[in-house]
Amino acid sequence: MDVPILNNLLSIYYRSKFPLSLWCRWVAAGCSPLPLANRELSFTLAEDVYIRYLSIRRAHDLKLLLQKKCPYKIDIGAVYDSEPSISKQGSTVLARELVFDIDLTDYDDVRTCCQGADICQKCWKFMVIACQVLDRALTDDFGFTGVLWVYSGRRGIHCWVSCAEARSLSSAGRGAVADYLAVVSGGESQAKKVHLNSDNIHTSIKFAIEIIDKTFEEILVDQQFFSTPEGLGKLLKLIPDETLAAQVKKSIEELNTDSVLRWKAFEQIYKTFCREHTGNRRMKHLVEEIKLQLCYPRLDINVTKGLNHLLKAPFSVHPKTEKICVVFPAERVTSFQPDSVPLLNDLVDDEAPNHSQAVSSMQESVAIFQQHVFNLEKHTKRKRENGNDTLDF
Ligand SMILES: [Zn+2]
Structure with missing residues (x-):
């Protein structure tokens, strides 16, 4: 797609479809009790121009930043001891969601239907198993809450665990969780x-x-x-x-x-x-x-172990497929269809043939995200009331 057309579509998307306020609440809940401004965001712009160490203090800052830069991709990084900036590269990471990245290319030695970037309904079944296995283990074996599942926009899924117990894990702690869950090596x-x-x-x-x-x-x-x-x-x-x-x-x-x-x-x-x-x-x-x-799920262990590994944000747009990185609940992963994920153009162009379908699918995903954010905030509030609102750094 031409750069000016894509920029125009992205600008409309960020202005009218991107769940900006909810998104900021989710990112802020993942920083708590530290301020939202201590979180690193990064943007990928046209021609792979990459800006790191961005930070926002409130939703309005993000609104202005999105309109100004119109990123092709938004990544989320760690929460630092101060506001991240290029000049403060020595800052210490204090917290980070526990994250998992599962990609179908890691199944190329077993799947026979597709290879590389291609996916289909047949090999998507590996992602269904990955989601179900990890969701159960994270919830039942580790007792984590605030587990969010996100479609990566092309050939995989991302998982973000946002409860304070997961966010305050050290690199060694993350390594231990990853090693526990990594069975295929x-x-x-x-x-x-x-x-x-x-x-x-x-x-x-x-x-x-x-x-x-x-x-x-x-x-x-x-x-x-x-x-x-x-x-x-x-x-x-x-x-x-x-x-x-x-x-x-x-x-x-x-x-x-x-x-x-x-x-x-x-x-x-x-x-x-x-x-x-x-x-x-x-x-x-x-x-x-x-x-x-x-x-069994094939994990990119380095993503999980790393404290400051950047990961594509929910509701970012995949720059190649132009699919929205929608969220979905683990209990409905069997009916999730990557082919039905809203495309940027369908979503913002009200004359596109699939416009109404894209809008309703986006609304459904935002509603799931909203419930997730509410639950996460409730959990954080309860911890604060119990005087247990610190992260064990
Ligand atoms: Zn396939």
Whole structure:
């Protein structure tokens, strides 16, 4: 899109559609009890001009800044001990939402429907699992509140955890949370990326497997992981016992290529093999390990560990797809469709064919965001009343 046209659309968007006041309340709640002005914002302008260390004291400042700069992208950074500015690069980070970035490109070694920047309804199912697994673990295992889910605008999702407990985590604390949640590890050269070493599977992982199991067969149908010789080869590489791998190879190659059929055959051969060869610890959780390797959320750990990593803001516009980075509730992730996300042009041009659909979809997302901000403010107020309104820096 031409720069002048895009600038014009963005200017209308920030003036009339962007939930400015609510957005500032959310960012401020994520700074509390420190002032909003201590938070770093950054803008990406036309031709990738990047401005860091911006800060605002009130919603009106943001309004003026948006009109003046018309950013193609808005990122949110950390909360510092003073107002961030280029001249104060030595400032200390005092708080930051705990954030997660999950991107479908990290599934390129398993998904067969798309690669790179492409996504479709089939591979979006990996994002559904990621959202459900992480939301449950963050809420139930860690007791965090204020978990917000945001579509990244292209091929992934972002998660922001805003309660004071999460915001005051040190880099080491974030690392510990990330390590707890990272089950799939190892680069391209490592075939087997999941190892459940203990005798009993951790409860959190059991829950993850339950979530995966709900759609595992559907994903097998969609992705046909094992239908090609290459796909079958990948499965065989995950089997640590050569005798079993050879048995699986021989039996499966005789079958038709359907992956559901091949997976069921593998499970059957594996079970029989385990009955005949008891005590093989490396094989105890093989079925679960393979399911996790194929479907468990793949996290960009560095984003979660870093205290001052900038992350694209909710309701920013994705500069390439022109999709709005809408928020959605975890409990409705199964019905979230990236194809139905409002596009900048549809939203601001009232003559666009999809205008009314884009407006209502945007309103729905803003209403979800509003409820989230209200809950977060209520939680912060309750903590203040209980005299527990400090962050443990
Ligand atoms: Zn796909």
